[in-house]
Amino acid sequence: xxLEEIAGKLNLxxxxxxxxxxREVRGGFVGDLLSDVMANSREGDLWITRQVHPxxxxxxxxxxxxxxxxxxxxxPMEDTLSRARKEGVPILGTEINGFEAAGKIYxxxxx
Amino acid sequence: xxxxxxxxxxxxxxxxxxCSDLDIYPKALVERSIAEGLDVIAVCDHNSxxxxxxxxxxxxxxxxxxxxxxxxxxxxxVHVLALFDSVEGLLDVQRAVYDxxxxxxxxxxxxxxPVVNELDEVEFMxxxxxxxxxxxxxxxxxERIGGAGxxxxxxxxxxxSFSVFGxxxxxxxxxxxxxxxxxxxxxxxxxxRNFAGISGYALIRSSDAHRLGDLGSAYTTIRMKEPSLSELxxxxxxxxxxxxxxxxx
Numbered sequence: 091x092x093l094e095e096i097a098g099k100l101n102l103x104x105x106x107x108x109x110x111x112x113r114e115v116r117g118g119f120v121g122d123l124l125s126d127v128m129a130n131s132r133e134g135d136l137w138i139t140r141q142v143h144p145x146x147x148x149x150x151x152x153x154x155x156x157x158x159x160x161x162x163x164x165x166p167m168e169d170t171l172s173r174a175r176k177e178g179v180p181i182l183g184t185e186i187n188g189f190e191a192a193g194k195i196y197x198x199x200x201x
Numbered sequence: 202x203x204x205x206x207x208x209x210x211x212x213x214x215x216x217x218x219x220c221s222d223l224d225i226y227p228k229a230l231v232e233r234s235i236a237e238g239l240d241v242i243a244v245c246d247h248n249s250x251x252x253x254x255x256x257x258x259x260x261x262x263x264x265x266x267x268x269x270x271x272x273x274x275x276x277x278x279v280h281v282l283a284l285f286d287s288v289e290g291l292l293d294v295q296r297a298v299y300d301x302x303x304x305x306x307x308x309x310x311x312x313x314x315p316v317v318n319e320l321d322e323v324e325f326m327x328x329x330x331x332x333x334x335x336x337x338x339x340x341x342x343x344e345r346i347g348g349a350g351x352x353x354x355x356x357x358x359x360x361x362s363f364s365v366f367g368x369x370x371x372x373x374x375x376x377x378x379x380x381x382x383x384x385x386x387x388x389x390x391x392x393x394r395n396f397a398g399i400s401g402y403a404l405i406r407s408s409d410a411h412r413l414g415d416l417g418s419a420y421t422t423i424r425m426k427e428p429s430l431s432e433l434x435x436x437x438x439x440x441x442x443x444x445x446x447x448x449x450x
Contacts, residue, residue: 126361144373
């Protein structure tokens with residue numbers, strides 16, 4: 091499923107890199123422990139997290155995630171956004187929490 | 202100039218930490234530390250330093266040097282040890298931590314947080330949610346500690362939770378700790394092998410004691426002229442013969 095479709099249906103805010111909305115989302119991963127995300131997430135995942143630190147961009151690049159979704163209104167640090175722009179990693183935001191976000195996205199991808 | 206080897210446990214808690222035993226109050230902490238052969242301890246309760254001065258008073262005239270410190274939880278939930286050579290230096294950091302620490306403690310859930318003086322009397326119960334995390338990001342916190350004249354040490358880097366590697370995957374660019382702490386459970390050689398980007402760092406071991414019985418379970422032997430913060434800093438940098446000699450276990 092395209093990132094754009096998920097973003098539209100869930101009314102997600104695009105915080106940076108809207109040119110990346112055409113990316114294909116192959117799966118999802120929820121995690122705030124970056125060591126865990128590095129070890130267990132997969133390429134193409136939409137990564138759902140509350141961490142806003144710049145290191146999330148490096149992890150998303152390394153794991154080739156389709157995008158990062160910050161839940162519960164998480165505001166990325168300025169450095170996080172600038173790195174994401176530089177690396178072309180889309181960061182999206184939503185007010186809903188990780189449970190709801192994961193549930194809704196899972197539902198969209200597995201109708 | 203004569204350098205000596207000091208047995209240092211730079212991360213111990215008192216009963217003020219909600220997850221600590223009540224019997225690790227200032228006088229008991231000092232007595233047991235001396236009995237375990239420690240020369241230096243750093244008192245690092247979670248997000249609070251309010252028992253530090255009482256531990257220092259309990260150690261006055263005794264063969265134990267006490268560094269004022271705190272184990273601070275950053276907004277990423279990374280635990281950082283802040284060590285100072287005086288309580289005054291720590292105050293600026295303490296104020297910032299309290300200002301950025303939301304919530305109130307619930308004793309029934311998290312445990313009580315007594316501030317206990319050197320005479321074993323409870324002064325008051327600390328009301329802050331010390332088990333929680335501040336809203337201050339790691340980079341800002343490390344800078345603040347250094348700016349106030351303290352040392353910033355990444356706590357228990359080998360633990361999955363509350364460590365810089367666990368929370369953030371790796372040490373973020375632009376952040377320079379004064380040392381990295383490894384818990385007693387992981388051999389130092391494994392750490393050197395398993396964690397990237399730590400070759401330039403001094404690795405220390407501490408007990409992270411939350412009960413009296415933990416004291417002596419881990420420590421670091423450090424060569425210095427005297428147990429002061431500036432000497433400790435030089436040792437962590439390996440300057441002028443000062444150095445981390447050995448870590449136990």
